[in-house]
Amino acid sequence: MxxxxxxxxxxxxxxxxxxxxxxxxxxxxxxxxxxxxxxxxxxxxxxxxxxxxxxxxxxxxxxxxxxxxxxxxxxxxxxxxxxxxxxxxxxxxxLDHSIQSRKKDELGQLANTFEEMRKSLKQAKETQAKYEENRQELIASISHDLRTPVTSIKGHVQGVLDGVADSPEKLERYMQTIDNKTDQLEKMVDELFVYSKLDLDRMPFQFEVLDIYAYLNDMVDELMFQYDEINFEFTADRKRNFLVKADREQLHRAIMNVITNSVKFIDKKEAMIRIRLIEQSEHVMIMIEDNGSGIDEFELPYIFDHFYRTDTSRNSATGGSGLGLAIVKKIIEAHGGTIWAESELGQGTTINFLLKKGEQT
Known part of the structure; x- marks a missing residue:
């Protein structure tokens, strides 16, 4: 009352x-x-x-x-x-003192509103603590990852200055290493910049209706030229509707990150990456399957976390920055889609994601 x-x-x-x-x-x-x-x-x-x-x-x-x-x-x-x-x-x-009320009068409504405010404040406090923890982890990971190529570049430059590279062949090898480490450093900084913008929702997206079949078909041609040692397969029912609403550039970044990650872990003589398109009622499903080393079951839930690596060695061949798949997840979620992974150790990994269908205007 x-x-x-x-x-x-x-x-x-x-x-x-x-x-x-x-x-x-x-x-x-x-x-x-x-x-x-x-x-x-x-x-x-x-x-x-x-x-x-x-x-x-x-x-x-x-x-x-x-x-x-x-x-x-x-x-x-x-x-x-x-x-x-x-x-x-x-x-x-x-923020743990509850004031939930069962009364239906004005004071009961006020108490329940106050309770919702308390819960929001508690959630904001927990989110802030989580962000602070992530920030500290981010700083620690960045410090570790950037130190390795910087140390290598500094060491090789010092070697050149000290005259250690005393032959054209040795000098060329030193300069090639410096160039490779500089590229690695540039890629890491670029990925960090992209992830930061996605995490802060400051990455601009230009959505349009794409024929994802034609889009992926062109990408496969590009990939076959870039990775000529890998056998690419692309399958889809061409009679289906594969129009999706997506950002060309960001979707390209996401797919390339998945492909690059797959390439690093393929350990078979006959390397294979299969891309499949499947139409659903409201979505289009993209499956990217490789025949690599696979991922342990307990690691699957974490592979899309930032700075998570299934290879803890952090070597230049497979370590990477640990941001590639985290960026993929951010991009797919920004498209209103979902992403998940399936894997069998020693057999390979499949990355699946859904994109919302678009309508031709």
Missing amino acids: SIKKRLLLSNIAMIIIPVIGFLLIEIILGYLFFVMGNAEPEGKSLQRFMNYRMVAVLLLLAITNGLLTYFVSRTIIKPIKRLNLAAEKIKQGD
Whole structure:
């Protein structure tokens, strides 16, 4: 019951109860005085009856007003005290003090709103703590990853300056190493920059309706030229609808990151990467399958986390920056899609993701 209705009923009760009480007092006192007491309704008897009736009515009014005021104020003051206590707890940094209310009045709604605010503040605090933890982890990982190529570049440059590279062949080898490490460093910085923009939702996306079949067909031609040692297969039912809403550049980045990751872990003589398109009711599913070394089952849930590596050696051949698949996940989620991995150790890995269908305009 709302506070407004409660106060209205209280005011009505303050009128009705005294009226009914007055009638009862009139009947009871009249019965006691004039029936049982055999008094005559005149003179001193009548005066005494009037005095008793006045005292009884005043007592009735005082008791009625006091009880109604107490009970009504109690239903208002008690919730306010709870709210005040909760506010003090929040002020002190305690966000675990619940103030959930089952009442449907205004104060109950206020308490529930206050409870939602408390939960939001607690979630924000936990998110902030998580971001701080991620930030510290990010700084530590960046420091480690950047130190390796920088140290290598510095060492080779110092070798050239000290005259260690005292032959054209040795000098060329030193310069080639410096060039490779510089490329590696540039790629790591670029991936870090891209991931940071995606994580802060500051990466601009230019969505358009794409024929993903034609798009992937062109990409496969590009990949076959880039990785001529790998056998690429592309399969799809051309009669199906493969129009999706996507950003060309960012989708290209995501697919290339998956392919690059697959290439690093292919350990078979006949390297193979198969790309398949499957139409669903509201999505198009893209499957990128390789015949690489595979991933342990316990590691699968973490491969899309930033700086997570299934190869803990962090070597230049397979270590990478640890951001490639994390960037893929961010891009696919920005498209409103989902991504997951399936793998069998020693057999290979399949990266699957869904993209929403688009309509031709």
